[in-house]
Amino acid sequence: MPSVGRRVTQVLAYAGAWLVCAAAVTAVLFFSGTRSIELASHDAVVHPTLTGAAVLETGPVLPDVRIKGTGLLGVDIRLQKTDAASTDELVRRYGYIAGQPEGQIAKVGDAVADMLGDAALRGAVAGLVPIAVWLLVGRTRRRELASRIGLPQVLVGVGVVVVLGVAVWQPWTTEGEPVAAGDEWVSLQDFLGPQVPLPDGLEDVEVRGDVTTAQTRRLIESAVDTYDKSKVFYAEAAAEAVNLDLRQPDEGDTVVAFVSDRHDNIGMDPVARAVADAAGATAVYDGGDDTSSGKSWEAFSLDSVSEAFDGFDRWAVAGNHDQGSFVHDYLGRHGWTMLDGQVVEGPGGTTLLGVDDPRSSGLGSWRDETGLSFAEVEQRLADAACDSDVRVTTILVHDANLGRExxxxxxxxxxxxxxxxxxxxxxxxxxxGGETGYTYTTGTTGGAAYAIAIGSKPRRAADISLVTYRDGRPAGLQWVTVQPNGTFQVGTYAELRYPETEPTD
Structure with a gap:
């Protein structure tokens, strides 16, 4: 019977062999794999590397972009189709998104982490195979097999492995040299020339490709200018928001930030979060119209607001411009509780009811019926509130008129x-019956004049509202406005009062 020390040695040997096999398989699967995501309004393919740099392959017209110093791991991102109507529009999008890249960076990081997790899981299973074969064969049979293996068998085995490797490698096949193979990476500053001041934060950016035309250079200069203006404006606004004179929550209060009608303006997201933090908020409501059309290319906007309010409790509805099911489903997969006509637990021990705007999908929460009118959804929402076993504290909708009834x-x-x-x-x-309720409409958080708010600053006054709950009921509201010139206005805290005799259940 093997001694304890021998058993420990065997277990460690098996564990070491498994670890080596699992790590090797994991590395092969991870670095040979790709993941398709939506990024910067494109379909994109992500491939991890060991270059320590992030490389963005933009396609045949615009230059490729590289950012060095990302760490041990790098990533190659190949952009594919987009719905941008022109190259100019596409480049301007790049400028806006680059000004607030946190959501896109987090998305790539999540994709790489998921790839590593999947590869590690498969590697762990694959690493068990040789151990299992070794144990199933057994010591006696292994000795018998070893006694029969001579030099000819070894040579045949090595030959088979070599032949299979060459068959997979196929070194006799050749591909045409890539067009950009001879192009060198140059710094963005060298590419643009000394006449264009480079904003802070772009020192490590390099470009590669046939980008010598004056038109392409003007497009890149425009994107850099948009990036600079956007980053500076919103960074300064977020920094100033920290010092706003906002009402601070009393003990037992729960403060919720309320954003709505962002319309793709991701620049306002860190500002809204800064306002929320300054007010002591721990949760957020999203009233919809995060996009201009509900298309998948606008996922960057949803990624941004999700990243901005990471760590908060989050509830949302889709607006009339969030057409179709994409926005509702995407936010639901990224940590938001999407309201669908059912009473749910809300912040601070409250109850919450809401529904997507019927003009976006025509479905509301009653998904077995299509084409419901605004008035019909208004009635259904009132029925759901009035038939609830507990009093509904808050109704969150895109258009407050849905809660009139x-x-x-x-x-x-x-x-x-x-x-x-x-x-x-x-x-x-x-x-x-003497009950008291309140209706409140917040302004556009994106500073949108119409359906699109993308820009280096808000097109009109941008609003963030703050809802305070106490003892399970709404206790007060306060608004914060950012003007297009960057100045803040802070509204007076409005208390919400209820008759003392009013029942709470």
Whole structure:
């Protein structure tokens, strides 16, 4: 019977062999694999490398971009199709997104982490195979096989391995040399020339490709200018938001940041988060219209708001411009509780009810019925609130008018909406039994004049609202506005009062 020491040695030997095999298989699978994602309004393919650099292959027209010093691991990203109508529009998008890249960086990081996890899992399983074969054959049979293996058998085995390796490698096949193979990486500053001041943060950016035409250079100069203006404006606004004189929560209060109608303006996301932090918020409501059309290329906007409010409790609905199911489903997969006509637990021990705008998908929460009108969804929402076993604290919708009937029946404390891009309320509404509720509409967080708010600064006043809950009910509202010139305005905290005799259940 083997001694304890021998058993330990065997276990360690098996564990070491498994670790070596698993690591080798993991490395092969990881560095040979790719992952398809949506990035910077493109379909994109991500491939991990050991170069320590992030390389963005933009295609045949624009130059490739490389950022060195990303760490031990690098990544190659090959951009594919997009729905941009022109190269100029595409380059301007790049400038806006580059000004607030955190959401896109996190998305690539998540993709690489998922690839590593998948490769490690498969490597761990594959590493068990030789151990299992070794144990199944057994010591006696291994000795018998070893006694029969001579030099000819070894040579045949090595030959088979070599032949199989060459068959997979196929060194006799040749491919045409890539067009850009002879091109060298040059710094962005050298490419643009000394006449174009390079903004801070772009010192490590290099470009490669046939980018010598004056038109291409002008496009890149325009993107750099957009990047600079966007990054400076929103960075300064976020820094200033930290010092705003906002109401601070009392003990037992829960503060929720309320954003709506962002319309792809990812620049406002760090500003909204800074305002939320300054007010002591721990949760966020999203009132919809995060996009201009609900298309998959606008995933960058959803990635941005998700990254900006990482760590917060998050609830959302889709707006009328978030057409189709993409926005609802995408946010739902990225940590948001998407409201669908059912009463759910809300922040601070409250209850929450909401539904997508019926003008976006025509479905609302009643997904077995299509084409419901705005008025029909308004009635269904009121029925859901009034039939609830517990009083509905808050109704979150894209358009506050969806909550009119519920308020009129006295079945909710607060209706929150956006849609009109102009702030209004809180307005008190008395129910038929003496109940008190309020309706409040926040302005556009993206500073959108119309359906698109992308730009180096807000096109109009941009709003973030703050909702305070106490003792399970809405206790007050405060708004913060960022003007297109970068100045802040802070609204007076508005208390929400209820009759002392009003029932709470």
């Amino acid at each position: 519920a308020l009129a029946r006295g079945c909710t404390d607060l209706v929150l909406g956006g849609h009109v891009h102009v702030r209004s309320g809180p307005t008190r509404v008395d129910g038929p």
